[in-house]
Amino acid sequence: MNELHFKRHRRLRTSESMRSLVRETHLQKEDLIYPIFVVEGEKVKNEVSSMPGVYQVSLDYLTEQMNELEDLGIRGVIVFGVPKEKDEIGTQAYCETGIVQEAIRQIKRDHQSLTVIADTCLCQYTDHGHCGVVRDGVVENDESLELLVQTAISQAKAGADIIAPSNMMDGFVAAIRKGLDEAGFVHVPIMSYAVKYASSFYGPFRDAAHSSPQFGDRKEYQMDPANRLEAIREAESDVEEGADFLIVKPSLAYLDVMREVKDRFNLPLVAYNVSGEYSMIKAAAANGWVNEREIVLEKLTSMKRAGADLIITYFAKDAARYISE
Template identity: 55%
Template sequence: MAFPITRLRRLRKNEISRNMIKETRLTRDDLIMPLFVRPGSGVQNPIKSMPGNYQLSVDLLVEKCKALYANGVQSVLLFGIPEHKDEHGLVACHENGIVQQAARALKKAVPELFLIADVCNCEYTTHGHCGTIIDGDVDNDATLITLGKQSVSLVQAGIDMIAPSDMMDGRVGFIRQALDSNKFEHMPIMAYSAKYASAFYGPFRDAAESAPQFGNRATYQMDPANSNEAIREVEQDIIEGADIVMVKPALSYLDIINRVKNEFNMPVCAYNVSGEFSMVKAAAANGWVDEERITMEILTSIKRAGADMIISYHTQDVMGLLK
């Protein structure tokens, strides 16, 4: 019926009725906190471009995760910064690699915390690219071997889920085979399926010390202009055995999140990346936006677009706002 019989404001009159008709609900279970671990003891290096985030040694990472878990954070995503790097990223495969050390310590101290490990080589290579360089570019198939070894090593250390972020063709299938052949058939894979060559990653590259030393990552990460290609990437990862597919970044790619969810009806993760986080922090520090309100609006929009879970540096800040 037309106005005045239909008045959509009636159900907005008070908070109780607004909550009754709320279509999208953000909960603590939806959020994953990314963390950076590095060698040493008592190390807490501030990440200047990401206020409130630090590179932490394993001992302080354990204390951080205890506090996060007590505050309602159920899951963390671990990135490692090694003491030494090499040409192929093989240091990431070592039994005593930095993330492997962290996983063992966290499983002992906070056993119920769900641990996800980023699987990629950019933090571990001297050149900062995501794989082995041959003839001036990342060689796809040579990189798969390292990714498989890295994945098995991380699972052996206690990681609960593997998250390959390298964007090599066929890497989900290769990792799935490597895990299964080592009797880790139960181990889920969350694939960075539609990962774009984005300018929003800038602060992360400072945090992970992973900026490429030459060229860029456009030969393996996706063109921001492409949507259909994302669907092809996601479909391929599902065929190869991905249990969760991811879209990264989130805010400029809400349409991609929505397409992926609608076309595949798979569990979808969205990565609310460092640049998206830092823009909010910078604007809030200047008094230009209400940080609490804008953060909740952003996270809700990502959930509304179709994400089942969200990796976000805001996670530690919003736990108190969520029931």
């Protein structure tokens, strides 16, 4: 064997301490953002049937949830609302006393250490389940922008630290940035769902948020999963319009897109580890087919390796515990 010349890569894998010493990508608690579903009423804590461990909670249970996040060292939460009343124009999305607005006020009052992100969309609040105003079966882009601006302003007034518009209307970042600035919220950043695919991985979320379209689908305004260059065009537009963060959603099936977005744009990149990605692992783990701890950490690390600075994930609490072990 003396005449052979080859590299001994295994030298850097000989022990856990050695592997830790040369590890390139690190997952930290500070990287994690936890999604919360807030519902109207009292004493409501409903586990989402398709998302084990994820709950819809009323405001009286919200403090319990936020205390747990603080104790685990998680610094960010993104708030989704599930209103009792819906109508064709999503009035409760921009109501000053809407469920998201009330939840934001409560969190900011009682948990100043948490960064509160408001999801800004209409789909949970419209009786048709689409992300904008519908006329003759078509989601009207510009008319929808007006209501999304009202929603963002109402969330900022309630105390949201970050506005996260997820509607995929053309020009939504420009419209919301202008609206926030004119309303005196120049300091509030926009975490844009810049690259959001019309994905089959969203199914369990629609159970949690009661946001399934009542007709058709969202392929007219969300992106075709086959397209890569379109993602760059979408992200570029949002950067030009004033976005402060860029989200790629979903993340696990689009790691290649995340890497390209990160390489091209010098903004914080957020991976959204979506509900379907969560539920598949939970189901496999419940059947003993995978090691949940190991696969969760591997999956989240892959998103960091692909360029994510932050990760929105339903596994945030679990991952924080794993990181502490």
